[in-house]
Amino acid sequence: MPRHVRRICLLLGLISGVGTPSALAADADHGADLARRWCASCHVVANGQTQASADVPSFASVARRPDFSPERLAFFLLDPHPKMPNFPLSRTEAGDIAAYIASLR
Template sequence: MLERVRQIWLLLATVSGLGVSPVFAADADHGGDLARRWCASCHVVASGQTQASADVPSFASVARKPDFSPERLAFFLLDPHPKMPNFPLSRIEAADIAAYIGSLRQ
């Protein structure tokens, strides 16, 4: 139910021309849950994580890149990538993961 309410709110914000980006309405906590479930086998997604692949960036290092943008990252996550498994993410899930990664920026 909450997911459906968020989808409707995002649609209304976009259609009404408020200029509200979907990433600003994203749920970083939900993105963290998704990241721990789907991304932690390859990436370090949280500070307490002890295992990950050596040749992939941690989420914190992605967040600290000078050109980091949650919007661009969300779109990147929606495209199939040869180096990454093809997870069937919705736009909201991609935005939530991008918001989570953005929350790690320090």
């Protein structure tokens, strides 16, 4: 699906309430599994992880940011950007990863 179409669909879902935490029961445990598989090569995703890239934030530091929002993070994960690989995440997977990061607060 083209990036602009995916963005419009995500925005419409958020506006209609589909993207709210009460409407989607995000699975933080599944998000942790996805993070270990896809994100741990660059980010520290869990306590005890000993290796990651030095120039990227840990998931715990992302969770502690004062402007942190799981919804915004899920949207960020779905919108390709140059600093991160373009993983083909579904909205559910992005929400699960965001829920996992939120659990680290």
